[in-house]
Amino acid sequence: MSYIDQSFNANQACIGFCDNRRKHSYQNTSYHSSDDGGMLLLEQNVQKKQDIDNLLSEALNALTFHEREEQQEVLHGVDKVIAEGDDFIANSLVDLDTDLMRIKAGSAYEIAERMDPTYATSRAFRVMFLRANRYDVKASANQMLLFFELKQQLFGNDKLAKDITIDDLDENDLEALKAGAVQLAGRDTANRKIYIQLPGIRKFKYIQNELRSRFLITMQALRSEQTQLKGAVSILYSVGDFKDRCNGAGFVEHTKFALAVPQHSAGSHICFDDPNQYMVIKAGLSVLNAKFRARVRVHYGSHLECQYLLSTYGILTNTLPLTTSHGVNLSRHLDWVESCLRDSKDSAFTSPAGIKPNADDVLFMGYKTSSNLGNARLREGVKEIFLQYRAGSQEQKRLLIDGLIAQIHNSGGRFLKQDKESIWHEATLKESRTKVMKIISNYKRRLGTPRSTISPPSSIIGEPMPEDVIFGRNQHSRGNELLHHLVKERFEEYESLDRGMKMSLVDSIAKTIRDEGGRFLGPESNGWVELSIEQYRVKLSKYLTNHRRHFKKGGKYHTL
Template sequence: MSIFDQSFGQQSSNCFGLYHPSDDNASRITVTASPTHPKRLVLPHDDEALLLEKEDQQKKKEIDDLLSQAMSGLTFKEREETQEVIHGVANEIVEDASLLDTCLVQLDGHLAGIKRGNIYEMAESMSPQYVSSRAFRIMFLRAKEYDAKASAEQMIRFFELKHQLFGIEKLVKDITMDDLDEHDIECLKAGWVQVAGRDRSGRQIFVFFGSMIESSKRPKCVTRVLYFVMMRAMQQSEETQIRGNISVWYTNGDFRSKTNGKGYFENFTAAQALPQKKAAIHFCVDEMRQFVLTNVVVKVMQSKLRARLRIHFGSQTECQYQLSTYGIMPQTLPLDANGSLLLDQHLHWVHCCAMEDKFGRSVSAPEALESSIITPHQKDVIFTGGKNKNHEGNKRFYVLVHEHSQEYDSSGNDEQKRQIVSTIIDETHRIGGRFLQKQGTQSKVPWKEVPYDDVRRKVMQAFRNRRRQSHFSRQKGVGTNPTNNCVLIQGEPRPNDVIFGRVIQRNPGSELLHRLIKDHFEEYEALNRGVKIRLVETVMQIITDQGGRFLQPASEEGRWLEVPKESARERVSKYFRNHRRGPSSSSKHVR
């Protein structure tokens, strides 16, 4: 069932993303048989829990209790900080070199007290340089937020896991693709775990597909692949180590667990032994039984991590909508519109890793692509000193910069600016575009992909350049009437169009906007300023997905203008603010 098929007026959700229809809505539910459990009937959402077996009902209650205890155990300040972290709007983390030095000394002290007789001591005797490497140890400190004692304990677990997966001969070396056997490579290329895109604040997203864990005939291969993917991604980016990553466990549709969550516990505990900082964990489920299977995983989580867990219940469209309110946009997930797995970007990443191993650890993933010839296409953005403004990809890039320029210039802090920049980068990647740079004349490979951090700096420079151009235009007396950017449309408005005016027109599109504002007003009020704009854009995207546009009457009677995205976003934000004064105020337009 799509989110658009639901009654927005009846819908509400708790802080973990689970929808709970009202009794009135539940009375109209259609009961169907479950294809995976023919003897068990299925009801949408929480009503399905009524038909779970007694043991499963108990498990569901345990999950609810554990999640509630995790949140209630936090202070008000900790709760506020947790919300900022999972929404990606927390303050930028700045590492202090003196703090790192102090923590490293403390880490040595804790290791000295607990290493005797275990695998860590053996690793240290085999290669003191590897075990005592500053960069290696700092990974663990960042993962545990500079808690030296917790970092020491995790280092012990890390070497135990590595010994179990790869044996004593590979204990003190970085794992490369050459260390994976043919079954591991086959499992890696299947894509059960993928390094996906980044959220709107630039944090790395890992996506896990539940049923593919169970279908593997070699469970150890799955865990070795998990180790390789996550360690490689963290070694490739210090920013991922510092800012943390996002996990999305996806068990919808074809990826639904067909047994009893086999492998979930083993792989989750293995992931916890790796030096990774979890900013948030999201479970996407479309059947209450799948929610119950998370019981074993939730139990092994530390309380602090449970508070960063969100469970999203519903169809693929519904789960993606809920994820987008946390800055995880649908285009960052390796899924097509039908819920099928996409492998192109994942296999591209695997190829990068293979080339990196071939040319040496110092070669970054984008640089490793120099082994392949890159030919620019129309969707690419080309950075060559401003000489490609007529290239189609560059034209589209500058349109995006123009649309977001006012929001960027008015942003209150650097974190909000980073989110806007990430939006532009993700939008270019979503349509298959790349950011390319021409190599020097001596290079055998004419083009290379620009690393992510460099792309972000170039996008920020584009905003600064546009600000200077706008200032120069104002000095020359060029007008800035906002209606100049409106486009005159042909014909009459469509049913799903939103029509701005002195009062919102009561057509189906405007009614949908009114319902969305009403249903999400409490969520809007609870969010910080930097996150509210995401919710506004999500609401606008729902209108757009329904074929709607944002229009206003033209000066000529009977003619209509399409409002630019930036202006429409400001007006929708105004409707949310007007809703504080009551429903009648939210339907009025402020010109």
Template sequence: MSTLDKQFRDSSCLCSNTTARNPTNSFLFPQKGDQKGKEEVDTLLSEALNGLTFEERQMHQEVVHGVEDKIAEEEIFIKTRLKELDETLLLIKAGSNYQAAKTMNREYVTARSLRLMFLRANRYDSKAAAHQMLSFFDAKQRLFGMDKLAKDITVEDLDDDDLECLRSGFLQLAGRDSADRQVMFELPGLRVAKTLLNELRARYYIMMSVVESERNQLRGHIGVCWTIGEYREKQIGHPENIELVAAIPIHCSAVHFCTDEIGKYVICKMLVKAMSNQFRVRFTPHFGSHLECSYRLCTYGIATAMLPFTSGTNQVILDYHNNWVLSRLAKQDKSKPALFRSLPPPLRVPITETRDADVLFNSGEKSCNAGNERLRALVKSLIPQYTSGTNDKKKVIVDGLIDDVIGNEGGRFLKKQNGPSDGWEELRPEQSRAKVTQMFRNLKRQSSTRKSITDGIPISDEPHPDDVVFGNLQRSRGSEFLQQLITDRSKVYDTLDRGMKIKVVEEIARRIKDKGVRFLQAIPESGGWVEVSNDDACKRISKYFRNKRRSIKRG
């Protein structure tokens, strides 16, 4: 059993013993001694720091404040740790749900990607990773049964009550901190689960959606529990929730507990006492108002703007979370249409303040927002895989980028509203998908244009009126003639097989060339032109036909 798993299990046992039947229990009903209890919590945390060496204390403080070095994995090291993990599992797996899952689907259970999740979650402690794997499959079996033990859990595996709990917003993703770690924000007062099982299944699904990202596996996550005002815990936390969190393969870098109720702060005393010194130094309770706790989180790299509240108030905003739920449902082909329709459309919510992580679309204008710059860089890095991939592969790449912006970055896809308003509206998942897909097409076209310029023959004179000029907003007479030829032949062209389409394109290019017309490409940087090859001209003409077909379908 891993250290982290053990400390959570120990603390969960302690929590279960405090299920109050005595109304005078001071942990539930604050008494005069609460201030003393608060001081004891602070003392325990201070002693935990003092009990470490200077180097250990420095390391843990860097982790909590998000300034530690990023992990660089070396293949030899990883192979060694994977081998150690397999050897440990061989010794402890007998009679476990892990062994049962391996019998059912060996490929799934022994996949390198799955085993790496557990190694990364335990910072490459092979023995701890092995014990967590066993805990993970035990938890999975209890929540979803044996028939789903050896498969990924998707939306289809959640029932309507699970989904209602999922959409409640009791646990949601709130962007990334200054150290690029996913922030998981919990609002206990929003719990609406009909049964504990519903809540556990929803929590499992949300946390595993975070683990899907290799980036999150490497960087870990930050937990924030917000029990301020109406979001205070309505009941004692269930130990099963703590056990489940310990079983999920993602590294917890730090936990922040925010409360405005002194009695809740004192509850921390139970948890802190059950923690090891190594984890105790990463647990930070904050006592104060909404504003005070927000400011304190800022000092740990968690920006106020990413918290799911109306600016300056303790009023929660669920629009971002609803959009995340919509994106997950859309990714699963809207397998739960009733819930999909019941969620409020995010685009109806007026947005006046944008975030750095948002991707902004403003009537064709290029945005320099950090979210746009980052998405453009990701699209550029993935263009080889996208170009060579099948349609299904392209969809996976696009959906992955959307999930990264929404689920990992805390961003939104926003479009400038029409009219006098300066506000923004949030795009639906299918609109976001269309926008990202178009970004790939545009980049591919730009790459093709650059190649045309490189391979083309520079001309010294100005284009003639009858020349066909690509990449020029002012259409020449020759360009208009080409468009007319395409319009006249588009219906017939769409009915032909590929071989005949090529002949039609070559015939159009030959007919234009026979008139002494050149195919030219504008060079934006210099303002000049190059004459493109016949093959390149044919590719452009074929693309014009495809664009014509798309415009007819849209019309």
């Protein structure tokens, strides 16, 4: 059943364009079956309802059963966040760059790239588009071009290669921003950001004023990695006094805006109480692709009814800026605007140009040690991977370093350095690698532990026990079988962890095997040796890392 088919009982207002003409009355007009004019209008409303139903049904019919289930999970916030392994992200970025090279000629993106390559090619910036499109590389590349075209139209070429702040808004933009027609409204029960549009309180001189203020709101929200990963829920609330008095002005521009910004739409809700708004709703639905349309819900009714229906999707009334008297409470939105203004004033004294550092960044401080959270996080990461790094090959060391860099980026941080004028700029990948290698070198020097102090293997007497894990070709034991089972069972958990936390899972697997009486053994010329903690940690980590490749070869483990 289509959502707008749902209805209350005879004493309640209808939800949707109800076919039961004798029992129910509509929100704004009371029609009776004996009134020919009223009957005609009701028949027209039924047809309007059917048109919207058809658009929604077409979207569902265009999807496979699996795709329908997938979109339903996204809508209700029970979908799984994509596991962003280091190799997966790196490969996606390479493919994205290839696509951009093919299509960027003559675009606003190309202008931005020439102005500041570090901005347009920033890893964190590009990953934002990949996440918005659920790692559909082609869609991400096309959206990047649309994004810079939108930015060029709204702010001009001068601001193509910089983040937009509240200082970039003029007086009319600020007036549109403070009106609150578009604002953030907390999070739903799935912890996704909520955007609400209240068309009845729109206030702008030109449509561009509204779009520029909306651009600031959206990009500020996307600074959160959680919002990038989980997506956002939008509400178009056109009920009562919130009905649009501008006759849909800017509809096309706002539609183009939604397609250009790197915001994953987890769900979209349209609330209205006037059947005459049907044309705008139908036009909006018709431009959406099937998957997006499958995540749209249309709610018809009074304030109470629409808010009740929103609550069934995890959007609670107390998160919305609506009062019990059906007005709007702008206090939270205006506080957010004031915080943007304060941040702007503070930044004017710290970095008049370039990048303003945040807590998650790794700062290059020369011979000084930075106490910034990003630097502290990187130092902790070095401690976690140090033993693997010291025992690894050159290729393994490079992968470990790139993993630490990815960990900083995934937490919202950047690697920043200062020029001669003390202005911050983002470091290149080569400079970031050098920075990590330097921290590893410093940690090794402070540790003062030569390689020879690693616990040497100890020989064992007799044959291995059944519970032992035996490394080497064609080795089978109950211990090996247990290890295979644990790796298969906990692999997804391992992939989802930050690099700094992965070693704790490795140790947990090792503890389970030791609790069963098992040891970790390797071959020796005259028998077997028990491996040290450092040695079996490296082997287990490598085994987990190679798990996906092993299963691509028919699901069999070839060697430990």
